[in-house]
Amino acid sequence: MGVDVAVRHRLGNFELDAAFQSKGRLTALFGPSGSGKTSLINILGGLLKPQQGRVAVDATVFVDTERHVFVPTHKRRIGYVFQDARLFPHLTVAQNLGYGRWFTPARERTAQTGLIVEMLGIGNLMARRPDALSGGEKQRVAIGRALACSPRLLLMDEPLASLDDARKAEILPYIERLRDEARIPIVYVSHSIAEVARLADDIVMLERGRVAAAGPASQVLLRTDLLADQERIEGGAILEMSIVGQDTDYRMTLLRSAAGDMRVPQIAGANGQTVRLRLRARDVMLALKEPQAISGLNILRGKVTAIREDASGNVDVTVGCGGQPILARITRLSRDRLAIKPGLPVYAIVKSVSFDREAAALAMRGPET
Amino acid sequence: MDWLRLSPEEWVAVGLSIKVATVAMIASLPAGIFVAWLLARRDFWGKSLLNGIVHLPLILPPVVTGYLLLLSFGRRGPIGSFLDQCCGIVFSFRWTGAALACAIMAFPLLVRAIRLSMESVDPKLEAAAGTLGANPVWVFATVTLPLILPGVIAGMILSFAKAMGEFGATITFVSNIPGETQTLPSAIYTFTQVPGGDTGALRLTLVSIAIAMAALFASEAMARHVGRRIDP
Numbered sequence: 001m002g003v004d005v006a007v008r009h010r011l012g013n014f015e016l017d018a019a020f021q022s023k024g025r026l027t028a029l030f031g032p033s034g035s036g037k038t039s040l041i042n043i044l045g046g047l048l049k050p051q052q053g054r055v056a057v058d059a060t061v062f063v064d065t066e067r068h069v070f071v072p073t074h075k076r077r078i079g080y081v082f083q084d085a086r087l088f089p090h091l092t093v094a095q096n097l098g099y100g101r102w103f104t105p106a107r108e109r110t111a112q113t114g115l116i117v118e119m120l121g122i123g124n125l126m127a128r129r130p131d132a133l134s135g136g137e138k139q140r141v142a143i144g145r146a147l148a149c150s151p152r153l154l155l156m157d158e159p160l161a162s163l164d165d166a167r168k169a170e171i172l173p174y175i176e177r178l179r180d181e182a183r184i185p186i187v188y189v190s191h192s193i194a195e196v197a198r199l200a201d202d203i204v205m206l207e208r209g210r211v212a213a214a215g216p217a218s219q220v221l222l223r224t225d226l227l228a229d230q231e232r233i234e235g236g237a238i239l240e241m242s243i244v245g246q247d248t249d250y251r252m253t254l255l256r257s258a259a260g261d262m263r264v265p266q267i268a269g270a271n272g273q274t275v276r277l278r279l280r281a282r283d284v285m286l287a288l289k290e291p292q293a294i295s296g297l298n299i300l301r302g303k304v305t306a307i308r309e310d311a312s313g314n315v316d317v318t319v320g321c322g323g324q325p326i327l328a329r330i331t332r333l334s335r336d337r338l339a340i341k342p343g344l345p346v347y348a349i350v351k352s353v354s355f356d357r358e359a360a361a362l363a364m365r366g367p368e369t
Numbered sequence: 370m371d372w373l374r375l376s377p378e379e380w381v382a383v384g385l386s387i388k389v390a391t392v393a394m395i396a397s398l399p400a401g402i403f404v405a406w407l408l409a410r411r412d413f414w415g416k417s418l419l420n421g422i423v424h425l426p427l428i429l430p431p432v433v434t435g436y437l438l439l440l441s442f443g444r445r446g447p448i449g450s451f452l453d454q455c456c457g458i459v460f461s462f463r464w465t466g467a468a469l470a471c472a473i474m475a476f477p478l479l480v481r482a483i484r485l486s487m488e489s490v491d492p493k494l495e496a497a498a499g500t501l502g503a504n505p506v507w508v509f510a511t512v513t514l515p516l517i518l519p520g521v522i523a524g525m526i527l528s529f530a531k532a533m534g535e536f537g538a539t540i541t542f543v544s545n546i547p548g549e550t551q552t553l554p555s556a557i558y559t560f561t562q563v564p565g566g567d568t569g570a571l572r573l574t575l576v577s578i579a580i581a582m583a584a585l586f587a588s589e590a591m592a593r594h595v596g597r598r599i600d601p
Contacts, residue, residue, distance in 0.1 A: 047496055073499040074508075080500035086493055090515045099511070103502030149501055 003027065003153065003187060007043055007053030007063070016040065016050075016209040024201030026179045026186045028217070030193070031206035032231075037189045040206070041155050044187060045080050046073035057153050077108070079146030079184070083158040085138035087130035093141050094126040100149025111150040119181070120144045120174055136167035140174060147182065154178075154186045160195060168195075175199060193234045197221055197278045222327055224281060224316050225308060232310075236280040237327045243273050252352065259321035260300040264355045281316055283354035284328035287347045288338055298350040300326065304342050307335070315340075319348050372568050375576070379569065381548050382556035383576055389464055389552055390532035393471035394525055397479060401524065405483035406509075410492075426538075427477040435541025438470055442542070466543035467550045471532035478527040486520020487513065518595045526588035530581060553577055 006019035016036040020027075029037040042048035043055060046062065049070060055063040057078070062071045079100075087096050097113060104111075117123050120140045130138060139159055146154060159175070160168045172195070179186060179199065190196050196203060196217070203220040205213040213220045217238055224235035241255035241262065251266045255275055267275055291299065302321035309315050315335045317328045326348050330340075340346070375383070407413070408420055426434050442449040442460045452458040460466035490513055498508040514521075536554035543550040545559060557573045560566035 045500055047500075072504075073496075074502050074504045077502065078500065080497070082493070082497060084493070086491075086497040088494060088498070088512060099498070099503075100501030103507070145501065 002058060003044070003185065004054070004056045005040070005044065007040070007050040007055065009039060009043065009048070009050040009052070011039070014039075014209060018204075018206065018209065018211050020204045020211055020214050022185075022187070022202050022204070024185070024216075026188055026200050027202045027204060028196040028200035029187065029189045029204050029206060030191070030196045030200075030220075031212075032191055034208075035206040036209040037191070037206055038157055039209075041157050041187060041189050044153070045078055045155050046071065046076050047080075060152075074103070077104070077149065077151055079149060079151030079154040081139070081142050081146050081154070081156040081159045083161050085130070085135075085142035087133075087138055087141055087145070089130055091129075092126065093122065093128050093130070093133070096130070096141060096145050097126075097148050100145060104149045109150055111148050113148050116144045116147045119177055134167070135163050136170045139163065139167075139171055143174065143178070147178075147184070151184060154182075154184050155189075156186060157189045158191070159188075160192075161190075172198065191231075193221070193227065193231045194278070197236075197238055198276065218325075222318065222325055224327065224329075225310060233282055234280060235327070236278060236283070236329075237325055239277045239279055239324060239326075241275050241277055243267065243269050243271050243275060245271065257322075257324060259302070259324035259326065260298075262298045262300075262350070263352050265352065277355070279326055279350060280354070281327040281329035283350055284319075284326060285349040286317060286319070286328050286330060286334070286338065286340065287349060288344075290347055291349060294349065295351070296349040297352045300348045300350070302326065302346060302348060304340055304344045304346055306342060307340065317346075319346055321348065373572060373575075375572060376569075378547060379556065379573060379576075382551050382553055382573070383580075385464060385467075385548070385551065386533055386553040387580070389467045389471055390529050392465075392468040393475060393532040394479075394528045396468065397472040397476055397528065398521075398525065401476060401479040401528075402483055402514075402521065405480045405487055406513075408480070409484045409487040423480050424477045426474050431474065431535070431537025432541050434474060435470060435538035438466075438473070438538065438542040442466065442469065460543070462543050462546060462550060464543075464549055467539050467552060468532075470538040470542045471535045472528075474535050474538050475528040475531035478531055479524040482524030482527055483517060483520050486517040486523075490516045519592045522591045522595060523588060526584055530584050533577070533580060533584075 002021060002023045004021045007016065009016045016039050018036060018040055029040055031037055039048060043050050050063060050065065052065050053063065054061065061069055062076055063069060088099065091099065101109060101113065120143060122140050122144055125133060125137055125141065133141065160171055163171065176199065188199060200217040202215065203217050204211055205220055205226055207226065212226050213223050221235065221238055224232055227235050239257055239259060241257040243253055244256045245254040246266065247254065252263045253267045255262045255264060255277065264277065269275065300321045302319040304317055305320045305325065306318040307315060309332065313332050315330050315332055317330060317340060319326045319328060328348055404423060408416065440446050444450060444453060444459065444461050449460060460469050494512055495508050498512045503511060534554060536558065539550065539552060540555055545551050545555040553573055553576065557570050560570035
């Protein structure tokens with residue numbers, strides 16, 4: 001399963017000129033508003049016809065302007081979850097769920113509505129109408145409706161952007177289950193680094209209509225120079241670690257990876273399970289000697305591999321810890337005092353409390369497809 | 370209260386009026402929905418011209434509309450003679466002609482009501498239906514049409530009421546033939562033209578009022594019922 005896009009499209013002053021390929025389970029189109037994310041996903045879904053280019057999913061070509069191919073939306077069998085749930089107000093939840101199934105050719109009806117309903121926890125809502133649902137419930141039904149037509153690709157356009165934090169926390173686990181269990185590749189549009197870091201296998205970072213960086217999430221998110229100012233403070237490395245123990249007395253979980261061991265606030269999960277950890281650059285301190293008598297529990301040894309200074313006068317230092325890059329944000333003053341330069345051995349210190357729920361409880365399950 | 374009892378001829382006029390108005394309303398509905406859809410959802414060359422033509426009967430004197438119908442749909446008119454020869458359809462001086470005149474006079478009201486409710490349907494819902502595999506015809510049938518139903522009903526009632534009251538264009542186009550083209554307004558008009566016709570005119574006036582009120586109540590009730598289903 002793969003998505004292959006290369007398109008050009010001009011809309012007034014805005015020019016989209018983007019190409020990317022993805023084989024991941026969840027590919028995030030990430031960038032500030034106005035960077036062309038929604039245009040790109042609409043081109044994938046067939047809601048926007050590109051002036052030039054080619055769009056293919058697997059072996060099926062949806063758009064090829066040179067050969068005058070354009071498959072209309074309703075023939076693409078691509079599920080689409082919009083930011084506003086767009087449930088049909090005149091139908092019940094059950095009827096909304098059944099809508100797409102009815103148009104799916106019988107031999108391609110692989111989705112099992114019962115499983116979808118169970119996975120999204122919407123069984124008790126079936127008889128209601130959309131206006132009697134909360135924002136989070138609406139979005140779950142919208143996800144179910146898109147899945148029920150057995151799509152070969154699922155598009156999600158900022159599905160959490162119109163929800164408050166509590167509702168976001170309610171939906172995120174369902175999207176994770178979807179990614180890990182449904183075996184349908186997802187293209188996910190977002191401007192939130194927290195969502196992208198938590199969900200994405202691959203990231204396509206867009207900037208003013210162009211692809212600024214693309215690749216596995218753990219590599220692309222190191223490029224803090226590409227982040228918008230308000231997102232940069234959230235930037236940092238992603239570590240995949242496995243659970244090696246639970247400390248019930250102190251309610252902490254011990255994690256292990258090539259970078260070293262880490263203690264984080266308790267994560268529910270069995271030993272051996274993989275956890276994805278977002279290590280915000282601003283939460284990482286650097287020391288030249290191994291610190292003694294310090295409250296920070298996580299001390300990782302590594303070597304400075306790169307230094308990047310941004311316009312605001314801060315410095316992002318990449319530290320390689322056992323082959324795993326970690327990003328630390330320090331001031332220029334600290335850099336000069338410690339005389340930090342590539343090749344220097346350093347210790348990276350991370351307070352366990354800096355992992356909030358958002359950044360830590362990120363189990364990634366199931367084998368890669 | 371004997372003066373309230375309708376004569377057989379008056380009953381015929383009442384029945385004919387209801388028949389003409391009902392046929393006019395139902396026959397013009399598909400065209401009304403299509404034109405409303407064109408005006409609400411499509412951009413094309415000549416859109417304001419179409420809009421103008423649709424609204425013309427609202428502004429022109431009804432006699433002018435009736436005369437234009439007579440010129441084009443009369444037996445010697447270009448459309449009338451063609452329809453007569455090819456399919457044996459005759460409008461002039463028949464009740465079908467009265468229905469045609471009523472349908473054209475009521476068309477602007479029908480289109481307006483449907484167009485307004487169609488413009489209030491979010492095109493994003495239609496796009497969502499497309500992503501779920503519905504082709505444009507199915508999108509219209511399963512999403513747009515159910516959502517504009519209150520507007521369609523309101524338009525139908527308006528159209529019916531307008532057709533019940535249509536006088537000028539009807540009498541110009543198909544004259545005032547008892548039993549064939551003499552609708553309620555024509556019958557009332559006839560009564561007022563003969564000595565001693567006052568009680569007859571009054572009787573039919575009361576009937577007109579009763580039918581109009583019943584139509585209004587029916588539209589209210591239906592709109593409320595449909596509205597509850599769509600947007601409680």
